[in-house]
Amino acid sequence: MLIVEDSRATRELLAAAVEIVEGVEVYTAVSGFEALKVLPRHRFSLIITDINMPDINGLELINFVKKNPNYRDVPLFIVTTEGREQDRDRGLQLGAAEYLVKPFQSELLTALVRRYLKL
Amino acid sequence: MAPPRALSEFVAEANEVLETLAHDVAVLDAQRGREPEPELLNAIFRAAHSLKGLSGMFGQERISSLAHHLEDVLDALRLGKVLASDPLLDAILEGVDVLTLMLREAAGDAPSEDTGRRAASLAEAFARLASGGQVGAADVLDEVGIDPAVRSVFTEYEEHRLRENVKKGVALWKVRAVFSLEDFDQRLAALNATLKPLGEVISTLPSSQPGDDASIAFDLIFGSARPLAEIEQAVAGVATVAQLTEKPVPPSAPRPEAAPRKPAPRLELSDVSSPELSAWPLSSGSSGTTSSPSGVMQGAEPSLRSLAQTVRVDIGRLDALMNTIGELLTVRANINRLAEVARQAGATPLPKLWAQELQKESRALERRLDELQGAVLDVRMVPLGQVFDKLARLMRRLVRQSGKDVHFEVSGGDVELDKLIVEELSDPLMHLLRNALDHGVEAPDRRIAQGKDARGVIRLTAQQLGNKVQIEVGDDGAGMDETRIRQVAIERGLATHEATEELERRELLNLVFLPGFSTRKDVSELSGRGVGLDVVKTNLARLSGLIDIDSRRGEGTRFVLTLPLTLAIIRALIVAVGDRSFAVPLNSVTEIVSVKPAELRTIERREVIEVRGQTLPFVRLARVFGLREATNDRHFVVIIGFAQERFGLAVDALLGQEDIVTKPLGGRLKAVPGIAGATELGDRRAVLVLDVGALLEELKRPQVAVG
Numbered sequence: 001m002l003i004v005e006d007s008r009a010t011r012e013l014l015a016a017a018v019e020i021v022e023g024v025e026v027y028t029a030v031s032g033f034e035a036l037k038v039l040p041r042h043r044f045s046l047i048i049t050d051i052n053m054p055d056i057n058g059l060e061l062i063n064f065v066k067k068n069p070n071y072r073d074v075p076l077f078i079v080t081t082e083g084r085e086q087d088r089d090r091g092l093q094l095g096a097a098e099y100l101v102k103p104f105q106s107e108l109l110t111a112l113v114r115r116y117l118k119l
Numbered sequence: 120m121a122p123p124r125a126l127s128e129f130v131a132e133a134n135e136v137l138e139t140l141a142h143d144v145a146v147l148d149a150q151r152g153r154e155p156e157p158e159l160l161n162a163i164f165r166a167a168h169s170l171k172g173l174s175g176m177f178g179q180e181r182i183s184s185l186a187h188h189l190e191d192v193l194d195a196l197r198l199g200k201v202l203a204s205d206p207l208l209d210a211i212l213e214g215v216d217v218l219t220l221m222l223r224e225a226a227g228d229a230p231s232e233d234t235g236r237r238a239a240s241l242a243e244a245f246a247r248l249a250s251g252g253q254v255g256a257a258d259v260l261d262e263v264g265i266d267p268a269v270r271s272v273f274t275e276y277e278e279h280r281l282r283e284n285v286k287k288g289v290a291l292w293k294v295r296a297v298f299s300l301e302d303f304d305q306r307l308a309a310l311n312a313t314l315k316p317l318g319e320v321i322s323t324l325p326s327s328q329p330g331d332d333a334s335i336a337f338d339l340i341f342g343s344a345r346p347l348a349e350i351e352q353a354v355a356g357v358a359t360v361a362q363l364t365e366k367p368v369p370p371s372a373p374r375p376e377a378a379p380r381k382p383a384p385r386l387e388l389s390d391v392s393s394p395e396l397s398a399w400p401l402s403s404g405s406s407g408t409t410s411s412p413s414g415v416m417q418g419a420e421p422s423l424r425s426l427a428q429t430v431r432v433d434i435g436r437l438d439a440l441m442n443t444i445g446e447l448l449t450v451r452a453n454i455n456r457l458a459e460v461a462r463q464a465g466a467t468p469l470p471k472l473w474a475q476e477l478q479k480e481s482r483a484l485e486r487r488l489d490e491l492q493g494a495v496l497d498v499r500m501v502p503l504g505q506v507f508d509k510l511a512r513l514m515r516r517l518v519r520q521s522g523k524d525v526h527f528e529v530s531g532g533d534v535e536l537d538k539l540i541v542e543e544l545s546d547p548l549m550h551l552l553r554n555a556l557d558h559g560v561e562a563p564d565r566r567i568a569q570g571k572d573a574r575g576v577i578r579l580t581a582q583q584l585g586n587k588v589q590i591e592v593g594d595d596g597a598g599m600d601e602t603r604i605r606q607v608a609i610e611r612g613l614a615t616h617e618a619t620e621e622l623e624r625r626e627l628l629n630l631v632f633l634p635g636f637s638t639r640k641d642v643s644e645l646s647g648r649g650v651g652l653d654v655v656k657t658n659l660a661r662l663s664g665l666i667d668i669d670s671r672r673g674e675g676t677r678f679v680l681t682l683p684l685t686l687a688i689i690r691a692l693i694v695a696v697g698d699r700s701f702a703v704p705l706n707s708v709t710e711i712v713s714v715k716p717a718e719l720r721t722i723e724r725r726e727v728i729e730v731r732g733q734t735l736p737f738v739r740l741a742r743v744f745g746l747r748e749a750t751n752d753r754h755f756v757v758i759i760g761f762a763q764e765r766f767g768l769a770v771d772a773l774l775g776q777e778d779i780v781t782k783p784l785g786g787r788l789k790a791v792p793g794i795a796g797a798t799e800l801g802d803r804r805a806v807l808v809l810d811v812g813a814l815l816e817e818l819k820r821p822q823v824a825v826g
Binding site: 008009032037040051054056057059062064081084086090093102103 | 129132
């Protein structure tokens with residue numbers, strides 16, 4: 001799975017929360033651009049993306065993924081912070097499967113990952 | 120959800136975010152009175168937003184909550200819902216300070232009530248300021264007709280920027296480019312740079328077309344008032360341009376300017392980190408000295424030292440390191456080959472040829488190691504601007520509160536120094552700048568009475584001189600009053616009347632560095648200065664730095680700090696006394712002279728020498744460590760400069776210079792004063808490294824020092 005998050009510390013926390021799920025191999029990208037580069041190289045089972053990022057925003061990444069026949073079926077979670085409801089709603093409209101509002105419990109993320117990966 | 124070990128990671132990143140935030144806010148502050156640049160506002164918003172999310176993830180509720188309030192107000196600001204008023208900007212500045220304090224407290228300092236109070240009053244101020252007028256009109260984006268599918272990927276902020284462009288009558292374009300997946304980020308950056316002079320790139324949308332694995336298409340949503348032909352020409356061969364909106368954007372409907380406030384006359388600075396001479400006049404303005412409009416400016420400043428024990432490194436510098444290591448590996452392979460040749464040749468080697476080859480490799484090894492050392496030192500280097508930025512911010516505020524009219528000039532922010540030194544410098548520099556403001560620059564009426572410009576000048580400059588860096592803090596204020604200094608020194612029992620009679624002006628000025636010189640309140644009455652300068656001296660001495668004062672009555676004062684570029688590997692002078700060798704850090708050596716025994720004089724039972732008209736204590740290194748003294752027909756005297764003091768150290772012989780890494784001593788030697796540690800020389804000989812600071816303290820112990 002792929003985690004797209006520009007904050008180093010948050011990225012590590014996210015990765016740590018999902019890595020405890022057995023059989024999950026985690027890739028991380030520090031920006032939308034890096035995600036675009038790494039997408040064609042692997043078959044990801046799940047993508048988790050932040051919304052507020054410096055190069056392309058998370059919504060644009062979701063749109064890109066959902067319009068592309070190669071990645072369309074990959075479930076996608078968005079991570080937002082409180083107060084950005086409009087951005088969250090747009091993410092869901094664009095086809096994101098779930099959203100998490102920072103700060104969230106790592107157990108919640110782990111459970112969602114298990115459910116979507118059917119593990 | 121954060122494990123405890125993550126705290127330091129949190130602190131490091133939060134600190135980076137906060138530093139970016141502080142820098143951008145300083146730029147924003149400097150642009151008061153103008154309409155803020157959207158990109159700058161958005162960057163500040165993003166930083167506050169990141170800080171909120173980050174601190175929330177790590178359970179730092181206090182920081183997260185304040186960052187949230189700050190984010191709300193910045194969001195309203197970037198979306199044009201509120202104006203960048205003075206109270207708002209003051210509150211944002213205060214917000215950055217309080218967040219810095221909180222992070223410091225999260226990192227280990229005890230949380231203080233004062234910080235809590237400041238945060239609470241800020242939160243209130245932010246809430247009040249964020250609930251400004253609402254824009255709420257018919258959506259102009261509906262009027263021009265934008266494909267809802269395109270609109271759905273815009274964030275609220277991007278929509279706002281679209282709206283702003285439409286309101287100004289700026290046409291919206293879709294600039295499409297297809298790039299290779301390998302290098303699209305660089306190509307996009309180049310395209311952005313081409314477009315920027317023509318308008319505003321509002322959003323970058325990756326497109327699922329053309330859909331092959333090797334390339335990717337982007338639609339740049341671009342607002343520009345230029346004709347289509349001009350935009351097309353600018354991006355010719357790279358991208359195509361099409362209109363984004365179904366209907367053309369109506370020409371500019373005149374609307375009131377966004378920032379209808381009085382122009383502030385004092386703002387000229389555009390970029391505080393500019394390496395060239397950047398200057399801006401600071402004045403107390405109308406905001407008063409005791410309370411700011413929002414009532415949130417109070418409390419002590421946090422220390423300016425950065426919290427992070429990390430260095431961000433340019434990848435190019437790491438590449439250089441890696442290259443050198445690669446070359447070292449080649450040298451190793453060659454040496455292995457030579458060893459193999461020698462082994463196989465057995466009893467009949469070709470010693471001469473072999474030795475030549477070995478020597479060649481040894482030279483290559485030496486060169487590479489030099490490179491490696493240089494590259495590692497490079498990694499440790501950071502620009503002084505990191506500290507200068509923070510000092511500039513602080514000075515702006517202090518000046519505002521002081522009621523004085525001061526022009527603050529900064530230059531040399533691009534000069535690089537070891538990260539450790541840069542960090543240690545911020546507090547002493549702040550001290551000196553504060554003194555220049557409090558005690559150096561006079562009040563405007565007094566300046567005018569003396570025929571000076573009402574506006575004072577305080578300068579902070581840095582320049583690199585060989586392997587040293589010189590930093591100067593200067594003002595054009597009152598200068599120091601040596602009569603008062605003499606009086607104070609005598610009153611405090613720091614020097615006798617007789618002793619001060621013999622001191623020259625320069626030496627008198629040095630008295631201000633004595634501990635205890637400035638403990639009493641009336642020191643601030645000195646027309647010069649003297650607040651805690653002993654602390655500045657101590658800090659500098661730890662960095663092997665020198666400090667000199669140059670002060671003229673009525674003309675001003677200059678403190679000149681001279682620092683080594685790094686402390687990690689130092690160059691040392693190897694000296695010998697009898698059959699013992701010692702290493703003297705070359706940073707502390709100002710010159711070496713040769714003196715005949717007849718040239719020595721004795722003052723108050725201490726030996727002194729005369730060097731360039733200056734009388735310096737003469738110290739025999741052999742006596743310091745109880746070694747046998749040789750009888751020399753002349754002495755080699757190493758002149759040591761340490762903080763503001765100088766003395767001559769007599770040795771028997773000079774053995775040369777070497778790069779050394781000082782290792783701490785253990786056991787009994789640890790307690791020997793005057794020894795900093797030991798180092799191993801090229802011939803594997805261990806020698807002791809002198810601690811000149813401690814040596815000097817030892818030297819002064821029996822009597823009260825005067826200069």
